[in-house]
Each structure stands twice: as structure tokens, then as C-alpha cells.
Amino acid sequence: MPATTxxxxxxxxxxxxxxSYMDLMRRREQIPKVIKDTAGNEMVxxxxxEEGKGANSKGRPVGPQYWDRAEKIKFMDTHGIDVSVVSLANPWLDFLTPAEAVDAARQLNDDMQTYCETFKADHAAADSTSYSAQTGNRLFAFGxxxxxxxxxTKQVLQALDQVKGHSYLRGIVMGTKGIGKGLDDPEMEPIYEAIAASGLVVFVHPHYGIENAFGEQDNGHALALGLGFPFETTIAIARLVLAGVLDRHPTLKLLLAHSAGALPALSSRLSSCIVHDPHVKDRLQHDFRYYLGxxxxxxVTYGPEELALTERVVARANNYESKDEQLAYVDRVNERRDLTAPEGVFPGTDRIMFGTDHPFFPPLEGQGDRWKSVDENLDAIAGVAGWGDAERARVMGANAVDLFGLEV
Ligand code: URA
Ligand code: ZN
Known part of the structure; x- marks a missing residue:
């Protein structure tokens, strides 16, 4: 297909x-670990x-889609994905001792760089129909x-220096615990400062869920992943904002997994709770909602209405500080409803980017090559009422090119 269509x-x-990470998990006896089920299949x-008596789900299948680059590229080709910015999956290095984590980070950052860099060397000019044909770049990564x-702090900053020195690494992936106490831990301050100065993007991703998210019945992973994960992100980011991290580090670039979970839907309620609470009402420089912008x-919302909500909340944040701006903004939105209004009515689309969560959520059985979980997210972007080609193009790829500085 010609690149411009x-x-x-x-x-x-x-x-x-x-x-190297798979081997690490295969050697372990405690979670996180990779085991074999009775049929000899590897399970993570x-x-x-997921452990112990009464556990209602004992792991999930893990196979070459998690480590074989050819499988990633096949998946990308099947779904028309030109470029991927890959990240280590959870639970990253959270479970290691400091000495182990330092070694593992060093190894993994080298692995990630090689994963991206050697693709270009191995496939130069092979995919002449794709966007990336000119540069050969289809893979970038988070360190x-x-x-x-x-x-x-010194050990963390040394690893950050390594990431900065690896040309294909454009950010770092981070769980919600920081160095153990959460993202509002004052000990994270010098780390945030250094990351903000580096310009690298921080991809904040959940792992632990919240208490009781599995339920008493055998609910598989549905509640834990569908609700526990996004609530974990919601709380972690609310704590980070409330601790003033974005006031002190306004240039820190945080990319939030699963559209920040419930944060867009709950941001006005949280804002109200903050301004009505004498303990925190004067803590932030702006209304809580401002920080969503x-x-x-x-x-990764799986539905156009939820994606629209995220965009509206982000857009509102940009117009939040003055009543006139808010009213003008509502006028612009109403104008756009007749589809004749000029661009610029959905400014929140500047901050939203397509994702798949591959290799999680594969088709269960016999559903063909395309993944429903991917198509739902593509359909969501296609289906947001009022968005035009310009908004969709930004969310599908142009924003990521800008944010990560991708040479594609
Ligand atoms: N998505 C992830 O990134 N990790 C999981 O464990 C499940 C879904
Ligand atoms: Zn994920």
C-alpha cells in the first residue's frame, strides 16, 4: 500500500x-515466575x-509472542501497525534486590536497544511499502x-544515563510503586528531576491491582485486569499529582496506561473533595483537573464513548482556568457538532495515542488472525463522534512521532 493513503x-x-527476563522468571520459585502446566505449556x-489454595486463576499462557521479535512484527503487519514503542511487561524489576535490579536493568536496556536496532539492519528496505521504508525504523522502546x-538515587541515575545513551530508547516504563512507597514518595524527587531533564517519556503502568479485585468466585483475570489495574493507576496518579510532583516538575512527560483508568471520569469529584478538605485544599498550584491536561x-479504552470522555477531560483542562475560556470552548464544541467548524475543537486529541497491550488479550480460539482487543481500540478511534481525519491521524500515530521524536 502506498505510504500516503x-x-x-x-x-x-x-x-x-x-x-533474559524469561530466564529470570523460569528460575524463580515465587511469583512472578514461569511454570509448566500439566500439558507442559509455559504459564506466567x-x-x-494466583497462588495457593482457593486461588481462582493459576497463571496465563506465555509463549514466543512475548519474546520473539518476528512474532511482534507479524502481529504489527496483521493489524497495519507501522511502528511500535515496546516496553518490558509487568512486574518489571519490582521483585528484585537492589543489586539484582541494577544488573537486570543494565541487561534489559541493552536487550531493548539491540531488539530495535538490529531490526533495521536485518530488514533494510525489505518493507518498501510501509511508512518506515525510508528509515527502516519500526521499533523503538522504553528502558x-x-x-x-x-x-x-545514584544507582537509578546511572541506569537513566544508560537509557539516555541508547538511541532507540525513548522513555522508561514504571510501575505504580516507585521505589517501594508509591509515586508520591519524596525520595522519588531527584529521579523525577533527572527524568524531566532528560526529556524521556515515563510510561506509568499498573501491575498490582487493588484489594479484592479478583473476587471470591472464579472470575479469572477479568475483574483484576478490567478494574483492578485501572484503579491502581487512578490512585497512583492522583497521589502523584496531589503530592505536587507536576507543580515541581511541569516538564515531566507522563504517559498513562489504559487512558489513566478512572481518573478522567472521577477528576471533578476528586477536585471537589480536594477543595473541601482543609488538609489539602491549598496544596496544589492549580485545580486538580488542570493536571489532566x-x-x-x-x-486503550476499547470504546469510542470512553475515548471521547478522556479527550473531553483533557481538553477541558486546557481551558480550565478562566470561565470565559470554558464558555468559548463549549461554543466551539457545539459548532463542531455540525461538522463545519474548523479544526482545533478537540485539542485533547493532542495527548492521546493508540496502543494495543500486545501480547496480552490474544483471541481465545478460532477467531482468525486479527485480534478483537486491537480492533476494538481501532474502532474506538474511528468511532468518536465529531472527530475528523485530523484528530484520528494524531491519535493513530502523529502524536507518538512528536512525543517520542520518532524517525519514521
Ligand atoms: N496487560 C498487561 O500489560 N499486563 C498484564 O498482566 C495484563 C494485561
Ligand atoms: Zn500493558
Missing amino acids: RPLLVDVHTHIYPP VLLKE SLPLVPGIS QMYYDA
């Missing part, structure tokens, strides 16, 4: 477990609720930092 599609939420067991309890979101 459709918008560039960039996947900013797509994971791998490099072989990540969460404490990892040794963010574990007991680590020194300072962060970035993947478009």
Missing part, C-alpha cells in the same frame, strides 16, 4: 519479556492472588530503571 499507525502500549504467574526498595494517555 492512510495515517501512520504507532503502537505505544505493547510489551515484551526479553529472553504474576499476581499473589527500565532499577526502581526497588533500598536502591540509591499536562499528561499523556494511551487510547
